[in-house]
Amino acid sequence: xxxxxxxxxxxxxxxxxxxxxxxxxxxxxxxxxxxxxxxxxxxxxxxxxxxxxxxxxxxxxxxxxxxxxxxxxxxxxxxxxxxxxxxxxxxxxxxxxxxxxxxxxxxxxxxxxxxxxxxxxxxxxxxxxxxxxxxxxxxxxxxxxxxxxxxxxxxxxxxxxxxxxxxxxxxxxxxxxxxxxxxxxxxxxxxxxxxxxxxxxxxxxxxxxxxxxxxxxxxxxxxxxxxxxxxxxxxxxx
Amino acid sequence: xxxxxxxxxxxxxxxxxxxxxxxxxxxxxxxxxxxxxxxxxxxxxxxxxxxxxxxxxxxxxxxxxxxxxxxxxxxxxxxxxxxxxxxxxxxxxxxxxxxxxxxxxxxxxxxxxxxxxxxxxxxxxxxxxxxxxxxxxxxxxxxxxxxxxxxxxxxxxxxxxxxxxxxxxxxxxxxxxxxxxxxxxxxxxxxxxxxxxxxxxxxxxxxxxxxxxxxxxxxxxxxxxxxxxxxxxxxxxxxxxxxxxxxxxxxxxxxxxxxxxxxxxxxxxxxxxxxxxxxxxxxxxxxxxxxxxxxxxxxxxxxxxxxxxxxxxxxxxxxxxxxxxxxxxxxxxxxxxxxxxxxxxxxxxxxxxxxxxxxxxxxxxxxxxxxxxxxxxxxxxxxxxxxxxxxxxxxxxxxxxxxxxxxxxxxxxxxxxxxxxxxxxxxxxxxxxxxxxxxxxxxxxxxxxxxxxxxxxxxxxxxxxxxxxxxxxxxxxxxxxxxxxxxxxxxxxxxxxxxxxxxxxxxxxxxxxxxxxxxxxxxxxxxxxxxxxxxx
Numbered sequence: 001x002x003x004x005x006x007x008x009x010x011x012x013x014x015x016x017x018x019x020x021x022x023x024x025x026x027x028x029x030x031x032x033x034x035x036x037x038x039x040x041x042x043x044x045x046x047x048x049x050x051x052x053x054x055x056x057x058x059x060x061x062x063x064x065x066x067x068x069x070x071x072x073x074x075x076x077x078x079x080x081x082x083x084x085x086x087x088x089x090x091x092x093x094x095x096x097x098x099x100x101x102x103x104x105x106x107x108x109x110x111x112x113x114x115x116x117x118x119x120x121x122x123x124x125x126x127x128x129x130x131x132x133x134x135x136x137x138x139x140x141x142x143x144x145x146x147x148x149x150x151x152x153x154x155x156x157x158x159x160x161x162x163x164x165x166x167x168x169x170x171x172x173x174x175x176x177x178x179x180x181x182x183x184x185x186x187x188x189x190x191x192x193x194x195x196x197x198x199x200x201x202x203x204x205x206x207x208x209x210x211x212x213x214x215x216x217x218x219x220x221x222x223x224x225x226x227x228x229x230x231x232x233x234x235x236x237x238x
Numbered sequence: 239x240x241x242x243x244x245x246x247x248x249x250x251x252x253x254x255x256x257x258x259x260x261x262x263x264x265x266x267x268x269x270x271x272x273x274x275x276x277x278x279x280x281x282x283x284x285x286x287x288x289x290x291x292x293x294x295x296x297x298x299x300x301x302x303x304x305x306x307x308x309x310x311x312x313x314x315x316x317x318x319x320x321x322x323x324x325x326x327x328x329x330x331x332x333x334x335x336x337x338x339x340x341x342x343x344x345x346x347x348x349x350x351x352x353x354x355x356x357x358x359x360x361x362x363x364x365x366x367x368x369x370x371x372x373x374x375x376x377x378x379x380x381x382x383x384x385x386x387x388x389x390x391x392x393x394x395x396x397x398x399x400x401x402x403x404x405x406x407x408x409x410x411x412x413x414x415x416x417x418x419x420x421x422x423x424x425x426x427x428x429x430x431x432x433x434x435x436x437x438x439x440x441x442x443x444x445x446x447x448x449x450x451x452x453x454x455x456x457x458x459x460x461x462x463x464x465x466x467x468x469x470x471x472x473x474x475x476x477x478x479x480x481x482x483x484x485x486x487x488x489x490x491x492x493x494x495x496x497x498x499x500x501x502x503x504x505x506x507x508x509x510x511x512x513x514x515x516x517x518x519x520x521x522x523x524x525x526x527x528x529x530x531x532x533x534x535x536x537x538x539x540x541x542x543x544x545x546x547x548x549x550x551x552x553x554x555x556x557x558x559x560x561x562x563x564x565x566x567x568x569x570x571x572x573x574x575x576x577x578x579x580x581x582x583x584x585x586x587x588x589x590x591x592x593x594x595x596x597x598x599x600x601x602x603x604x605x606x607x608x609x610x611x612x613x614x615x616x617x618x619x620x621x622x623x624x625x626x627x628x629x630x631x632x633x634x635x636x637x638x639x640x641x642x643x644x645x646x647x648x649x650x651x652x653x654x655x656x657x658x659x660x661x662x663x664x665x666x667x668x669x670x671x672x673x674x675x676x677x678x679x680x681x682x683x684x685x686x687x688x689x690x691x692x693x694x695x696x697x698x699x700x701x702x703x704x705x706x707x708x709x710x711x712x713x714x715x716x717x718x719x720x721x722x723x724x725x726x727x728x729x730x731x732x733x734x735x736x737x738x739x740x741x742x743x744x745x746x747x748x749x750x751x752x753x754x755x756x757x758x759x760x761x762x763x764x765x766x767x768x769x770x771x772x773x774x
Contacts, residue, residue: 051628053772074631085622087543089550097532101539102630111531118528128526 001027001185007057017043019209025187032200033189040209041189049079049156078152082159084143088132099146113149137163157188197226244347248355280715285370293378301382307481313375314476321364321405329413331705339514350507361406368402393480403495410502421517434552540640553704561609562652569659576663600674603653604681604725612645614689614717618698618707634768645686653678680752687759689717694770
């Protein structure tokens, strides 16, 4: 579903955020991407989502190169940044309608999808209010709903559990599993290693812009825990 | 000592936040330095230009009557009005509505020091405005033989430093009222617009009153001081100090300006946390029922989003759209006062002055269209929301197209209203009006596309509020003043071509130049602009 080949990103000023990263997120998989702060996770996710320009390597989604065929690649993708800032001047429902328009979701279908996810996240009653009046958690839920109503083939999430209440976190995990069962894929970063260990089919660990470990969760963790594996890497590559 | 250090650190941050322009705070770049300096330079230049223009105008009339000192009665009024105007919305947005409130209020700093630092940042902005209005006025005063020499210059400097406190106090009070009103309104976008509209109407009324005063200034110059009794005491004191060296004037001015300033800072500072918490606390309603969900095309959605941003931000609307409001007002006023307008034109014609009415009208409409810096702020206003557009499966050209089209959808009807109203009042031939509209449309197209290009070259994506983007970013300055300069340049071109090509021919050629410029700008937008957008 997502193929990242030899991806590198150097920021103006010379900082090399990611160095020769290659990854493959297969259809039907929840893929966890973990690493220290500044390791290069967000840079990779943003590049994969087509939000950030890059010059080295290739990234393709469902067979579409994100740089050569950005529209086709983005049409099957939904991305959620770590701190999703949404248009404060729109109401929740106007924002969802805006996103539905951009993704050309048919009128009847969009109502059903919005109703399903908004009800699940208990946000329907708030959809008439301006986003500026939402709490951080409500914004996070709205952003998730806006991602899920697109029925994406690939969901790219940067720290999706931050700010969510326990019920919403549980729901999100269910929706992610559902998406994968339907043949989609999820690529997400997290610092909550317990969640990654329980939820992900595959895990990649990035340090200082380089991939240091990648594989099926069970294989990677073995008899230990993901936390032990991660901490065991220590300063390797940093 | 610790309080002083905290104050200096906070003031520095507030000033940097207000003046920094670029794509990332803390990153050193030549572009950022240039942008920050350019914003200050343009502000100073605008004030110096207005001051120079009016000072020479007043002084040339007042000097022969021996009433040159009146200059120091009128120019301080201009300084205070402009200073208040420049900082009122900044006071509302930065002092009472700062998005960094949670961060700053959590610091171990007393609310008084925080309030003082934010107010001092406003004061420094006002000092710039006041200095670049009063110092050129002082130069003109001496140029026309005013007495005082170096002593006057020193007194003027001291007076300027004190007078700049006055617009700061007015801006703080007005900013608080606006912030309070905004926080209390249920339908804030509509009613906030009304508040801003009233404010501008007040400014216009004052400007008209000042113009009326200028008309018979010399005749009433001697009795002008009586007119300032009461409301204008600070200006009388300023004149006494600058022209007469009266220490009582300076001390009185300090008392009138500085004491209310400290009082306001102390008053607001004492309850600062409660005030900003009360002003920003808003709760989302929970009674919405999902019934009908509308659906539209991608282009319509992008356009509606641009409209939503424009009409929900009074700062954006009244700063970037003020020229368009003027156009509609001028068109309506021309129809209402058409007899007076026609009378003035007839009087001029009788005196042998044949005005080229259609080119003049076209030039004025273009000048106003040039001030409409909507696209030149639109990329910066995406700011932290830019990821939404970049993530969407939408060609960059459509995003640009929606921004340009939105500006044109506003500019063209407003220009048409002005042309139609004024054309009707002046009984201009329809064919000439049609030509004028063509030129204005081409100009509006060029201005919209060039504005977007300017914003892509000078983006400010890290602004804490709309005020910083719309009022203080390099792109909005270049967009509005560049548009006005383009209109002036077209006027010059028409003047040069009117001989060989004839008035209408020259006008058509100007329209052709605008259309060509728009096409070149469109090509640049599709190449350079697209690259810059992807790199943001």
